[in-house]
Amino acid sequence: MLRQAIAITSLSLRSVPERWGPSLVIIVGLAGVVAVFTALLAMAEGFQSTLKSTGRADIALVLRGGSSAELNSGLPREQATLIKQAPGISVGDDGQPLASAEMIVIAELLKTGEKTGSNITVRGVEPAAFALRPQLTIVAGRKFQPGLRELIVGGGVSRQFEGARIGETLRMRGSNWTVVGIFESGDANESELWADVEVAQTTFNRRGFSSVRLQLDPASDLAAVKDALTADPRLNVDVESEQQYYSGQTEQFRRTIGMLAGVVTVIMALGATFAALNTMYAAVGTRAREIATLRAIGFGGTPVVISVLIESLLLALVGGTIGALLAYLLFNNMAVSTLGANFSQVVFQFEVTLELVRRGLLIALVIGMLGGLLPALRAARLPVTTALRAA
C-alpha cells in the first residue's frame, strides 16, 4: 500500500505544473495568512523583548504606593534620601549607596515627516544612573554636564524624531536644551532623553523625584529591601525589581496585538480553507479519469486519499514558507514605536522569531489538511465506471 501511495503521489505531484492556476490559489492564500499572522506577532514579540531586556533582576525600583508607572509616581526629596539608606544596597566607589533618584517628565517631539507631536520621556538622572545601567554606552558626542541644560538622546529617538541630533536644540518650558550626545543600550532606555536631574527639576518646577533605583547587594535580596522599605512608617512605596516593572508593561500591548492577530488570523484562515477546498476539489475533478483508471487497474482507495492529502499539505507548506519569508523580508528589524506605560513612545523593532515561523507553518499545515481531506475522500469514493465514462 505504501508503494501504491508513493506511486500515486509522485504521479499527482508531477502533474501540478499543468494545474498551476488552482494550485497557486492555495499557495497565495496561505502565504497571505502566514505573512499577516507572523508580522503581527513579530510586532508583539519585538515590543516584549525590548522591554524585557531593559530591566535587571538585581535592581529594585521604588515608586510611590499605587502608582503603577513612573510617570504617575512622586517621591519628595526627603523620602528619596530615606529610600537610598535602606539596608542591603551596594556601596559605590564614592562610599555612597549605589542608587539613583530620577525624575521623568514628557516632552513632545515631532516624528520625522509628521506634524503631530509624539510624547517622549525626558529622564532627569543622578550620576549613579550610568553605573546602574552598564549596557548603556555613549556612541557619539559626550555626556551632559551637571548644571547645564544639556541632553543626551537615545538612539531610537535620535533616528526617528526631529531635533534630536547632536548640536540641535530642543525647547522645553521656555528654555533651550542642547543635544550633546547619543547613547545606545539596545533596550527601552533608547527611547528616552536624559538630562541632569537637578536642572530638570528647576526647569519643570518640581521638587521631588519619580522613582529611585537601588542596586541590590549580592548578599541581600529584593524581599529584604522591600520589607525594610514597606515597614518604614514614613514611607508609602511600592518596591519591585526593575525586570518585573518592565515586563509588567508588556501585558496590555501583548493582549491587544494578540487579540487582533487572533481575530484576523481566524477569519483569514477560514477564507483560506474555503479556497484550499476549492483548489483540491478542482484538482480531484480534473484528475477524475486518471484516478478512476488507477482504481480500475487495482490501486486501493487509501493511497488515493493519501496522495491528495500530501499534495494539499505540500502546497500549504510552500505557501506558508513564502508567507513567513515575506514577513521576514518586509518587516524584520523594522523600527516602530507605540505608547508605553508612561504615556510616551517606546521605540522597538519587529522580531520574526523561529518560534513564530513554526507556529505560522503549523497553521498552514492545519489549513492544508482541512482543505485536502474532503476532496481526498471524494476522490477515493469516485465510482470507477462513471468516472471513466465521463468527459
Next chain:
Amino acid sequence: MTRTGFILANLWRRKTRTVLTLLSVVTAFLLFGLLQAVNVLFSAGADFVGATRLVTQARVSFTTSLPMRLLPEIEAVPGVQEVMWQQWFGAVWQENTQLIFFAADPARLRRVYPEYVMPDQQWKAFEETRTGMIVGRNLANQYGWRIGDKVPIASNIFPQKDGSKAWIFDLVGIYDGKDEEWQRNTNVGWINHAYFDEANQFGSGFAGTFTLKLSDPDQAQQIAQAIDARFENSPDETKTQTEKDFNLGFFKQIGDIGLIVRWILFAVFFTLLLVVGNTIAQSVRERIPELAILKTLGFSDRSVLGLVLAEAAAICVIGGLLGLAIATVIGITIGSSGNFPLAVDERVWITGLISILVLSLAVGLLPALRARRLSIVDALAGR
C-alpha cells in the same frame, strides 16, 4: 428562461465550487468591514467632535498641567466664548482597570459640551454635590452603576490629603450623547474640580488642559495663534489646536494603525483576487463549447461578455454584501458592549461597495474578454 435565471443556473451547476468561492468572498469582506471600522475609528474617528472647540495644552506635553492662572488671560482673547479646564485624574477601578476620568467645573462642562445630554436636575446635582461625579451611559452600563451609588475610584496619581489614593464619589448623573456617534463615546467620567482641587495632596491651582468654545469656529486658527503667542517664552508655553487635531494626534501616538490595516487588507484582497479570478476563469474554460453554441444561436459578442461579467459580479456582490452585513452585526455587538466603540457604519459600507465593484471588474474582465473573443469554429472544434 430569463437572463438572470440563466446566470444563476450557470453558477449553480457547480454547487460546491460556487458555495466555496462565495464563502471566501464572505470572509474577506467580513474582515474588510471590521478592519475598516477600526481604521475609521482611529483616523476619521475624531471627525464628529467638529471644529468648534480648541484645546490648549502645555507646549512641552499634555501631561504637564497648565496652571489655573492662565484662565483669565485665555478668556480675554477675542472670539473665545467659553473656557473649561479638565485635569486627568488617573482613575483606576478595582484592581488595575484604568478609566478615563477628568476633574472639571460642572457648569462650564455643560456649556462647552452641549453634546452631552442629561436632565436638568442631574446637572444641578452635579454642580451642588462636591463629591459628585457623572459618567457616560456606556461606562455606567459596563459597570452596572446607578444614580445614587457611592463609587470607589482610586487614582494612580493623586492621593488625598491623608495620603490615601482611594477616593469615593457620589454618582449624581448619567449623560447620553446627542447622536449615535456621541453615544458611542460616552465612556468618560467627570468629577467636580472644586472638590478635587481642595482635597488632593499636591496642592491646588492646576487646571490640566483648557477646552475653549469659540463664538466663530472659522477663526479657530487665529485664536489658537493668539493664545500661543501670549504665553510664548514663559515657563508655561502653550500649544493650542482644534479638538479634532488633538484627538487625532493622541490616536496617532498609539501607532500607525492605518498602515497596519492597509497591509492586512492588501494581503486579503490580493488573495481574494486570485481565488475568485481563478474560479471564474476555470468555469469559463470548462464552458467554451457552450459559449460557442450561444454565439451560434445569435448571442452577440457583447452579450456573452456581459454574461460572464455578470457571473463574476454575482459572486462578488452576494458574498461582499453578506460579509459586510455580518461585520455590521458583529460591530453592533461589540459596540453595544461598551468596551470598544466599533461601528461598521455608512463610511465603511461606501468603501466596501466600491471594493466590491472593483473586485467584480478585476476578476471578471479577463475571462469575459476571452469569452467575447471566442471564435465559434475554433471553440466548437475544441481547438
